[in-house]
Amino acid sequence: MAPKNRIIIDTDPGVDDVLALLLALSASPEELEVAMISVTYGNVPLQSVLRNVVALFHVLEKEMAWRTSTGNSKGSYGALITYKPIVAIGADHPLEEEELVADYFHGTDGLHGVHDKHPHLSPADTWRTLFDDTASSPVDPPSFSKYFTPSKGPAHKEMLRILREEPEDTVTIVAVGPLTNVALAASEDPETFLRVKELVVMGGAVECEGNVTPVAEFNCMADAVAAARVYALTSPTPSSTMPPVFQGKSFLPAYPARLSRRLNLTLFPLDITTPHELYKKVFNDKIQPLLEQGSPLAQWTEIFLNGTFNKIDSMLGEGHNAGLSLHDPLCIWYMLTQDNPAWKPVPHLEDIRVETCGQWTRGMHIIDKRGRAKPAVEDSTVRTNPEDPLDAVTLDQIPGDDQGWLHPKKGNRIRRMVSSPGRDIFAGVLLDRIFT
Template structure:
C-alpha cells in the first residue's frame, strides 16, 4: 500500500498539469488499488477517481455455441463489476445449434441486457452489467462445422434455435433481423437513407462491436495486442475455433494465460441422448432421432445413420462434437505436442490443419471443467420459479425473456427424465461454472487434479472420450529417444515427456452456493440468493 501511494504521490508532485487533464501509464496492481481506494473512501468523491480507468484482473475471451447454459454463462460474465472481469471478445462456433442461430442468440442476449439496463434506470435501480461500461466486447463468427467429423448439434435439448424454440414461439421478442447487416461488409456508395438506416442499426446494438474477421483470426489479434499471460480463453463449446487459431499461429495462441474448457468426462459417464425415447421394439420403421448429424433431406437412410452415430457412451457433447479439435488443443499441454496429436486417418476428406512445430516456446495451461464437476452444480426448478416471483423481478425484461427459455428447458428435462422427482428437478450449470471460476480463479477453494488426459478421435466406440491411464504405474521422465517406442509402454503413458498435462476441476467454491450466486448476480442486485 505504501509503495502504491508513494509511486502515485511522486508522479503527482512532479507533474505540473491538473490530474483531470492527463492520464497515467499506471501499473495494473497500482491502478486497481487506487481505483478501490477512491471508490470506497471519502477520497472517491473528488474528480481524481474519475481519471483512473481500472484494468480488471481477469480478462477473458469467451468462445461459445450459445444454447441455454451458454447464455446463462455470458449473462454471469457481463453482470460482473468492472474491476472483476473484462470480456474482450465473444467468438461464435457451431455446436448446440448451427452457427447463425448461435449468433442470433448472442445478439438477442445483448438486446435484452440493453432493455434490462434501461428498465432498471427507469425504476431507480443500479443498471448493473458494469463490465460492459468499460469495454464493449468484439463479437466474431467462427467455425460452421467440425474439423473432420460429421456435424452434430444438440437441438434435441436446446431447441431448434438453441433457446427452447422461443424465436419461433415468441417472434415478437426477438430483435429485428436488421442486425445481420452488421456482420457483412458495408456496401460502397451507400445513399444517405441507407447510411442513416445502417447507423440506426448500429445504435440499436451498441453494447458490442461486430467483427468481419473470422473468430480464430480475431482471437489471435487480441492475443498479439496484449501482454502474454493477461488473457484467459473460456471455451464452452466445441474447440474448433481454438484449434484453427492454434494451428495458424501456435506461439501467439500460447500467449494466453490459460484456456478454460467446459468439456469431457474423466471419471463420470458421458451424456448420450436418451435412446429409450428414440427407439423401442414396437417401432415398425427406422426411428428418427431428435436431432441430425448430417445435413440431408429426411429419409430412411439418414435416420439410420443418425441413429447409429449418436455420441459414444463415454463422450461429453463438446468434446465429441469436434474430437479432433479437442485432441489438438489438449496436445498443447504436452512438452512435445506432436506426440499426442490426433492421427490423420486415410478416409478423412476434409483438408487437415497443419501439425504444430516440434519445438514451442511454452506449454499451454489448460483448466478442464468436465461433467464430473459441472453436473453437480444445479439450478433447482423450484428455486428458480420462487425467485422469479419476487416483486422486483416480475417486470424485468431480462427475467421475462430468460424465463421463457428456462421454462422450456425444465420441461424438456422432465420429458427426458420422466422418473425424476419434480421436487428435485433442475438445470445443470455446465457452462456458467467456467465463468464463476474466471471471476474467482485465485480463490484457494478451487481444486484441480493434473493428469495426462488425451482425447480419442478414431475409436469406433470411444470417439470423443477422455482417456486417462488408470493402471497405477509410475510416471517418470524417460531417457530413451522421444520417437522410440518403449516396450510395454505403447503411447508413452509412463514417460512424462510424452503425455498431456491437463488440470481438471475437482472442487468449486460451493456446489450449493452457485445457483444463488448466478440468480443474484444476473437478475438481482449482485447479492447471493
C-alpha cells in the same frame, strides 16, 4: 481501471451458454472484462447461436433501460456497461466430422422458441448484415448496439489479434462449446496462441458417464479432432498425442517440432459441472416478482429456462426433481473467484487424451489407470542439444510403451478441476448476480 481478468468467451448458445454470458457481463468492471465473444456452431447451427448472442445484448439493452426507469440500475452489469466486447463469427462445422447439434434439448433455435414467443425481445433482422463481409450494410455497425462491436473477420483471427496485441499472459480463453475455433487459432499461429494466460475448457467426461454417448460429452464429441489438437499443446511433445491422419489427409497442418512453451489448460469435465444444478422452483421463485414488475430479462429467460425444465421432466419423468446442470456458468464462476482456495484441481497434471477414431468411443477422455509410474525425467533416455534445450534430438521409446504413456516427454499435461466453492450455493450466486 485495470480489470482483474480479461477473457475471450468461445461459445455456442444454448441455454447454459446464455447463463454463462449473463454471469460474465453482470460482473463488476474490477472483476472481469469480456474482450470478445467468439461464436461457434454447437447446440444449434451457427446462424441460430449468433442470433441468440445478438438477442442477448438486445434484451440487456431493454433490461438496463427498465432498471434505470425503476431506479434499480446502480451497480448492475458493470462489465457490460464499462466494456464493449467484440462479437465474431467462427466455424460452422467441425474440422473433420459431420455436424452434431443438441436441438433435441435446447430447441430448434437453441432457446426453446423464445424468438417466436417474445418477438418484441428479438432484434430486427438487420442484425444479419453486421457480420457479412460481402454485403454493404444499411446499418452503421457501431450504432446497432451500444453494448457490443460486430466483427466481419473470422473469430479465430480476432482471437489471435487480441492475443498478439495484448501482453503475454493477460488474456484467458474460456471455451464452453466445441473447440473448433480454438483449434483453428492454434493451428494458424501456435506461438501467438500460446501467449494465452490460460485456456479454460468445459468438456469431456473423465470418471463419469458421458451425456451424448456412454463415454463422451457433447462439446468434445462435436469436434473430437479439434479437442485432441488443442489438448496436444499441453504436451512437451505435441506430436505424441496429435490425432492420427485419416487416409493420408489432415484438414490442419501439424504443429512445429519446437514451441516456446506449453499450453496452460484447465479442464471442467462433466464430473464437476453436472452436480452444480439450478432447480425449477428456485428459478421461478426468484423471477416471479421481476415478471410482475416487467423485467425484460426475466420475461426472456423465463421462456427458455422453463422450456428446459419441462424438457428435463419429459426425459426423466415426474418425481426425479432433476435440475439444469450449470456446465458453462461454472467456468465463469471460476474466472470470478479463482483465488478462492476451495477451487481444487487434481494434485498433479494429468495425461488426458481424446479418442478420435473409435466406433463407440469417439470423444472419450482417456487416462492411463494401470498404476505404472513414469520414469523421472533425469533418468530418461531423452537427449537434447545443450546449445538449444528446446531441440529434442531423440525421444527414445520405453519398451512396451509404444503410445508414450510412460515417457516423461510424451503425453498431455492437463489441470483438471474437481472441487468448487460450493455446488449447493452456486445457483443462488448465479441468480443473484444476473437478476439483482
